[in-house]
Amino acid sequence: MNATDSELMAFLRDGLEPPRRLEVEEALRYSAPLRARLSELSALSRLASPSVGSGWLLPPPGRVAGRRPFAVAPVRLDVAGEALRVGDRFVVELDRVEQPAATQVVVLLHTEGAWTVALPEAPDEELHVSELPGGPDGWRLELVAQAPIGRQRWAVALVPASLTVAWAEPDPFASVKAGIASGDVPVVTVEVDVVR
């Protein structure tokens, strides 16, 4: 009986259902090579840095999540049919936003394997939906394609007035993150391709 690396790794975490766990236990007692492999995988897991979440729970691209989701028009490129290049502007159109004057826009960019807040970076950059160009039929959020080239992911979260960015706190966006998890902050992720 064999056990795959995936099963051995799950065994280390007590992550196998009881029948398979029993079989892997028995196979380990029987097979010295399997025990050696288990040790290797255990070391591999230990050597990797402790696994932590990003803190930002963002949905797969294109899906709007939250209790009161808004609508997102397909990303519109204001570059006359040309492919998007670093520095080009593009637009995310937000529709069906409730209480735009009381709803703050938070924009995140996925770079180097992690999400970082692109807007607002300081209290004076806070922006409400009603301050965006457009109107109730579609608020136009203008973004600028960043380096490096390739597929680039952006997220837009709409923060209701009941939640605020606490600039004095170590993590100013803690309440926004919590609001995303509870569905009170609707959020969407969009992807754009940036070429050379």
Add this chain to the structure above:
Amino acid sequence: MRWEVYLQRREQRRARALSAAAALEVGDSAAAAALLDTWSLDAGDAELLVQRLMAGSPKPSSRQTTALLADPALLPAPERGQVDVAEHLHRRRLAAHAPPGDHPALAWALDELSFLGDEVDRRQRRAWQDRPWRSEPDADATAGALWSGFFSGDAWSAGPIVQQHHLPAAVGCFRDELLTRGLPAGVAQARAQELEGSFFYHLVMGPEGGAPGWLELAARVVETSAEEPAAALLSRLDAGGQDIVARCVAARGGWARTAALRWPGRRGAGGRALVLREALGHSGAVLLRGLDLHVASRLVSTWCSGQAGATDPDRSWRVVAANRGRARGRLRAARLARGGRGLLDQLLALPALGARTRAAVGWYARDWARAEIESGFAFNESEPLTAPCSELPTGLEPLDEREVAMARTWVVLVVLRGHGARLERWTRLGSTGDRDSAWGRLLAEALPRDLRDPGTAGRSGYERLRAWLAIGLGEALDEQRDLIDRIARLDPSTRGLPKRLATVVGDDWHEHVPLPRRGVGELITTARALLEAP
């Protein structure tokens, strides 16, 4: 189990099997049927199995019969005689290393079937019962709040509990899964964080238009509650769910053959569904006994198939685990199809709900991550892990035997062309989600016309095939293993591969499915990888 203890036990089994086989030869089946009391069977079912064994002539290798039936003095002792090894591993070692001999195949089959009945009980039932679940008041209360939130109609209210109590462990699981696939630690961590968000939304919101992940997760927790998961799922199955299960068992894949074996007097799938529906109304136990009959019957069919390796111990256990796993999945799908009715009551009545929930999240997160990784992180197309119970639209009949034979060959072609994951997704969703042109050709050019639904076109034109695949895909691959093995044994470095492929597959390749003339080398590579997979 130490070697000496194993030999004592083997001697008892050997004597009973040889005696029962000898009695069978002179028309007395009572001792043989009694050997099968390790399975939970209805009266008369053991006799059915014995008759099938007699008619089918199982074909174990001479080493395998020696392993179970030869004089103990002929057996190679383990290198370290005192090693504590599970009984099935002693048997497996002997089946590979015992000297060839000449012993009755029927006695081998009776002993093996009897032993596997014990193993099902030990590995698939008692393993669940023996798992300790420790009550932790705080964790139990939190889990109660989690499930009450999910079932309240406002699944978002459970979101913060998921984030705080379950996502950190899930991220660790994702990262480890990615590490085993050779990703550098930093990349694995970054991808694990991506999986974190998608898993959260899969749980809370579910796939678009599909059952939310939390409902599947609830079923997984409930499955820890009885002597085995199937029993737990059956215990509160309502009348609508019983109806779904009865129709599914009577009409789909290998289950239909078992149902016909069990109720030979009932005409057609409809008649057999009615009798099962009636029995389920009284007790779900009828289905648990039927599952044992089905699994034992599949073992007998496999052993009598004459395929290479059909009687290998590992192959036999795969037949057991795969068939029981499929049955569990269908029962879960029936509960989900009924909107999870009764699940909350079952959950809240469970002791150690926190520990059970934590464990089930781990199992579910791993299954989900593996499916996502294998589909290339196709998050937009995330689907429930448990395929829904799909009913054929009115007017469509299930595939008949001739069509099933075509479908089996087509499945082999698709899988060996490297589209196994797409086939699974297409079966579940009706779309692969990626508009792959090679897949498109497999559907448009390689799929026999008879496998398309009559009078339809496009996506809705494959309902019968997809309904068969939902149950029959795993079985088809099991049953075509010998064919795949023959392909895997071809030498890809030699000339004239298409011709030699045609020779080795012979009549086992259905004539309505075009035999590949190009890319045979890749076919061989995929076949080898498939056979090496556990």
